[in-house]
Amino acid sequence: MEEINLLFQGFAVAMSPFNLMLMLVGVTLGVIIGVLPGLGGANGIAILLPLTFTMPPTSAIIMLSCIYWGALFGGAITSILFNIPGEPWSVATTFDGYPMARNGKAGAALTTAFTSSFVGAFFAIVMITFLAPLVAKFALQFGPPEFFAVYFLTFCSFVGMNKGSPFKVISAMMLGFALATVGMDTVTGQLRLTFGNHELMRGFDFLIAVIGLFGIGEILLSMEEGLSFSGATAKIRSQIVWETWKQLPKYWATSLRSCLIGCWMGITPGGATPASFMSYGVAKRVSKRGENFGKGEMEGIIAPETAAHAAGTAALLPMLSLGIPGSPTAAVLLGGLLIWGLQPGPLLFVEKPDFVWGLIASMYLGNLAGLFVVLTCVPLFASILRIPFSIIAPIIIVICAVGAYTVHNATFDVWLMMGFGVLGYIFKKLDYPMAPMVLALVLGDRAEDSFRQSMLMSQGSLEIFFSNYLVGSITALALGLLLWPLVGKLTKKKAVQAGNS
């Protein structure tokens, strides 16, 4: 097993004292970010990215990915104790987590959530360990048409999997693509769509967009809801942990199913949020105690938490092996790799095995560290939420401003961030999805390059996307997903008609 050998080399890289310390720091920061409203995995990492510029790339990515794991864990704390999802993917955790905490079983609920998260993440990491090298090896044969087809598939699956209006998904996505074209054209070196404005020559950096959309937008939304925190207190005693762990194995089927749902939704860019809802829904339907769901059922925590973590982790598979992030947070990590001069994609496995396997090994260790940190420090993190919003809100806005400024050392970017904040607020309320917009902004240039190269190869004929079995089947799959909402609509109409007659 070549992978196992490489993985052990990776452990050797990840196990240095400096990296282990960064892991703990990252996980702790991540949990804090996950607990705070307005700071999440994506914008939290975006803000902290400049702080890692002075570190060696492997250490930096280890710390950043650990922030991500921490944020995934942190979301569950606020959901269970305060009924406030710290992150969108932990909304489904509130359904059963909060009732359980109110019944005086907060410790058990938290232990269940953390353990399930760990199981989900672990499953996904094992999958990454063995699948990512294969995908990368396979993708080495890809030419521009294949790559464009994969990008196309990524974006079409957003349209196919979103529950809202497909036209809004397309509009938001195209806005991202259009903003990505602003600035220097990477092929001809011409300035595009800057309309003579010097500030626009830099283009729209997606990090600014992420900080604005998810950070400022979220603060504005929380303000509207007039947050007042009142929650259960929790202290996890080791006895409760043991007792909960003894009960968990009997839910192995739910766990396994949630892992699979999560991995699938993470690789295709469905993301952690829909994965958690889907898994919760399926568990509710399948479980014998389904009618108890929503009243504080352990299975109702296991299902969404396992799936969310599996999805959040699996989103790194296409990011590493193809250079296509499966979630906005993965996109920010990808942005980091590019800044350090590492081009994610199939070649990364060949050229920088130390880096790739160090990162994969750090995923195992980081999640273990995460589980340890959250199990021991829950009261500390819960107390953060008791800091009133009128202190937290201005501090988060200051932090966001700092984060936006440090990307290019430009105050214009801070204004842009506010603009994106307003956009995020409006988009959220009108159901325009933000993830496809962010991914389009990230992948815009590369999608365009591969499209133009393909067009050059074929002298402008779109037939190149059906020129062989590989690219043809990817394109066909993408088109199928794109048209999926239409199919759904037609069958629904038929069902309604059948119901009427």
Add this chain to the structure above:
Amino acid sequence: MSEPSKQEMVVSVRTMEIITALLFLVFGFVVMTGSIKLGASWGSDGPQSGYFPFYISLIILLSSAVTLYQAVFQNKEKKQEAFVDKEPFRQVMAVFIPALVFILGVQLIGIYVSSAIYIAVFMVWLGKYAYWKAIAVGLGVSIALYVLFEVWFQVPLPRGTWFNPLGIVGVQ
């Protein structure tokens, strides 16, 4: 508003849907004219710079036209649905407008002094905290930022284009 709602709404979901779709259309036109100016066809060496953005703008125009159509003609019931009510809107503005002033401050007098003032004012005004607490938190955050960024990670933060208050205490 035909139906009296519990709270006064500032704007309905339908109006916002229409405004957003119209803005998308305007954006689409701007991108389209921009890319046509660049050259959106096939040049001597392959696709020109405006080739890709042109099609992007075309899709924006089409999809937002459909959204506009749906908002105007199909989802009329959203007229009664509030995009935001008056009280929450006031809350949002209470965060948003000071934030804009803060960013203006960042540009003019640098981030450290404006952060301290912004946090302190916010705490006194919205949180009804005692002055000394507000000032302590404001100063604390600013000093923490300075130590973290300038000293520890050596990343310079904005000093202010108009006046650098840090100059008074001799920090460049």
